[in-house]
Amino acid sequence: MDEVKRLVQKIVDFRDARDWKQFHNPKDLAISLVLEAAEVMEHFQWKNKEEVEKYIETNKQDIGEELADVLYWVLLMSHDLNIDVFSALEKKLKKNEEKYPVEKAKGKHTKYNQL
Amino acid sequence: MDEVKRLVQKIVDFRDARDWKQFHNPKDLAISLVLEAAEVMEHFQWKNKEEVEKYIETNKQDIGEELADVLYWVLLMSHDLNIDVFSALEKKLKKNEEKYPVEKAKGKHTKYNQL
Amino acid sequence: MDEVKRLVQKIVDFRDARDWKQFHNPKDLAISLVLEAAEVMEHFQWKNKEEVEKYIETNKQDIGEELADVLYWVLLMSHDLNIDVFSALEKKLKKNEEKYPVEKAKGKHTKYNQL
Amino acid sequence: MDEVKRLVQKIVDFRDARDWKQFHNPKDLAISLVLEAAEVMEHFQWKNKEEVEKYIETNKQDIGEELADVLYWVLLMSHDLNIDVFSALEKKLKKNEEKYPVEKAKGKHTKYNQL
Numbered sequence: 001m002d003e004v005k006r007l008v009q010k011i012v013d014f015r016d017a018r019d020w021k022q023f024h025n026p027k028d029l030a031i032s033l034v035l036e037a038a039e040v041m042e043h044f045q046w047k048n049k050e051e052v053e054k055y056i057e058t059n060k061q062d063i064g065e066e067l068a069d070v071l072y073w074v075l076l077m078s079h080d081l082n083i084d085v086f087s088a089l090e091k092k093l094k095k096n097e098e099k100y101p102v103e104k105a106k107g108k109h110t111k112y113n114q115l
Numbered sequence: 116m117d118e119v120k121r122l123v124q125k126i127v128d129f130r131d132a133r134d135w136k137q138f139h140n141p142k143d144l145a146i147s148l149v150l151e152a153a154e155v156m157e158h159f160q161w162k163n164k165e166e167v168e169k170y171i172e173t174n175k176q177d178i179g180e181e182l183a184d185v186l187y188w189v190l191l192m193s194h195d196l197n198i199d200v201f202s203a204l205e206k207k208l209k210k211n212e213e214k215y216p217v218e219k220a221k222g223k224h225t226k227y228n229q230l
Numbered sequence: 231m232d233e234v235k236r237l238v239q240k241i242v243d244f245r246d247a248r249d250w251k252q253f254h255n256p257k258d259l260a261i262s263l264v265l266e267a268a269e270v271m272e273h274f275q276w277k278n279k280e281e282v283e284k285y286i287e288t289n290k291q292d293i294g295e296e297l298a299d300v301l302y303w304v305l306l307m308s309h310d311l312n313i314d315v316f317s318a319l320e321k322k323l324k325k326n327e328e329k330y331p332v333e334k335a336k337g338k339h340t341k342y343n344q345l
Numbered sequence: 346m347d348e349v350k351r352l353v354q355k356i357v358d359f360r361d362a363r364d365w366k367q368f369h370n371p372k373d374l375a376i377s378l379v380l381e382a383a384e385v386m387e388h389f390q391w392k393n394k395e396e397v398e399k400y401i402e403t404n405k406q407d408i409g410e411e412l413a414d415v416l417y418w419v420l421l422m423s424h425d426l427n428i429d430v431f432s433a434l435e436k437k438l439k440k441n442e443e444k445y446p447v448e449k450a451k452g453k454h455t456k457y458n459q460l
Contacts, residue, residue: 001118007201010208018215019222023391026167027257030156031390033185034264037152038383040192041145045376046339046368052141056196063196064203070148071189071204077155078182081171086122088176088183093125100133107134109276138276142372146275149379153268160261161253161454224391231348237431240438248445249452256397260386263415267382270422271375282371286426291433297423298433300378304416307385311401311408316352318409319416323355330363337364 001086008075015076029077036069116201123190130191144192151184231316238305245306259307266299346431353420360421374422381414 015021043063044052056063078085099112108115130136158178159167171178193200214227223230245251273293274282286293308315329342338345360366388408389397401408423430444457453460 003116003201004119007204010205014208014211017217018220020220020224022222023224025164026171027156027159027162027261028391030152030159031257031261031386034149034152034156035383035387035390037145037149037185038380041142041149041376042380044142044145045380046373047142049140056141060196060198061203064193064198064200065207067189067193067198067200068203068207070152070185071200072207074182074186074189078179081175081178083175083179083182085179085182085186086118088179089122089186090125092180092183092187093129096129102132105133105135107137109135109138142376143276146271146372146376150268150272150275153265156261157265160265161258233346234349234431237434240435244438244441247447248450250450250454252452253454255394256401257386257389257392260382260389264379264382264386267375267379267415271372271379274372274375277372279370286371290426290428293426294423294428294430294433295437297419297428297430298437300382300415301419301430301434302437304412304419308409308412311405313405313409313412315409315412315416316348318406318413319352320355322410322413322417323359326359332362335363335365337367339365339368 004075004086008079011072011076012079024076024080026077026081029073029080033070033073033077036066036073040066040070119190119201123194126187126191127194139191139195141192141196144188144195148185148188148192151181151188155181155185234305234316238309241302241306242309254306254310256307256311259303259310263300263303263307266296266303270296270300349420349431353424356417356421357424369421369425371422371426374418374425378415378418378422381411381418385411385415 015024040063043055043059043066047055074085077083100115104115105112130139155178158170158174158181162170189200192198215230219230220227245254270293273285273289273296277285304315307313330345334345335342360369385408388400388404388411392400419430422428445460449460450457
């Protein structure tokens with residue numbers, strides 16, 4: 001994860017050079033996370049399956065930028081809250097394997113508590 | 116980014132073992148991204164600055180899991196759309212350095228188009 | 231709009247009886263609005279067109295409650311900010327008629343600035 | 346609620362004149378609801394209490410338009426799903442009175458299941 005650490009440091013340096021830490025309380029960081037996720041979603045609004053596929057082909061860079069914005073806030077928020085989000089994800093995957101055992105969950109989009 | 120690649124592969128393997136690719140169209144992936152970001156935000160709802168800080172101390176693991184869920188969808192969506200989201204983030208950071216020059220943006224939370 | 235006014239008053243009375251005005255700053259009201267809208271959306275996640283239709287039939291009451299929650303925050307936020315949201319909607323409709331002239335917008339889900 | 350009914354009819358007529366019903370499946374309606382709620386929230390991002398108050402004074406019309414957009418989708422979605430959202434809200438208020446009894450909930454922003 002050295003490259004990820006280097007990237008996080010870049011994000012923090014960018015922020016600190018602008019003296020923006022003062023605005024980055026957890027509530028507003030979370031608001032930013034939601035707003036950027038909403039911008040990803042907006043790309044697909046009103047489009048049917050075929051339109052979505054065609055749209056992605058010609059707008060991959062824009063969508064990539066929006067996804068990068070979400071990743072930006074995930075990384076910065078995790079940094080500020082002193083959370084190792086990659087390790088948290090590894091643990092979550094293990095948890096999900098128990099919540100969604102293959103034999104029960106295969107081919108179903110049912111939530112674990114209704115399986 | 117070898118470790119990230121390995122993690123993405125784990126996520127994809129988890130999904131494919133459950134035959135869930137059929138549900139993972141971009142629109143629903145984006146909906147998932149927003150829903151998980153909203154769950155992060157819910158942790159801070161109604162709390163003032165002091166309450167937020169105290170809450171984080173005793174709920175770090177829960178918040179970490181929610182952030183991991185957001186990261187999960189960022190990574191899976193990027194994988195499915197064939198987007199290198201880390202490289203997109205590097206590019207975005209360069210772009211942001213031009214949009215928010217230090218001398219103009221320092222200490223202000225103004226959007227770039229109003230600086 | 232007398233009945234709406236009466237409903238808004240009921241919401242405000244409910245709030246004031248619990249001394250909750252102190253928590254209802256505009257930022258947290260807006261967060262609540264988003265969280266409730268997300269709960270509406272969650273009902274449709276992962277479902278295809280047929281599943282959505284079937285789901286609505288058997289879950290109309292739940293969906294109605296979530297939509298009511300969104301309406302709740304729209305009405306309370308408008309009250310607190312001294313905004314006549316119904317009159318704002320009337321104005322918006324007029325504006326939209328100009329932004330989306332029938333001859334241009336008919337049968338298209340294109341945003342007004344790309345029509 | 347005659348005036349509300351008239352307003353809903355106006356919204357439906359606006360939609361039908363543009364032949365947009367074809368795009369208005371529940372999933373995309375819910376996405377629209379979330380996106381407009383997010384636009385309300387964006388107005389308050391990064392601002393502290395004092396800045397929020399000052400901002401509202403000079404931007405009341407813009408905020409009103411965004412709240413109107415949320416109300417628009419609440420009304421249209423309720424119409425399409427054949428849900429009486431005002432009556433649902435009346436019922437929800439009664440439910441909330443039981444979930445949040447005054448003596449227990451007064452002055453606390455705790456969720457009902459943790460009261």
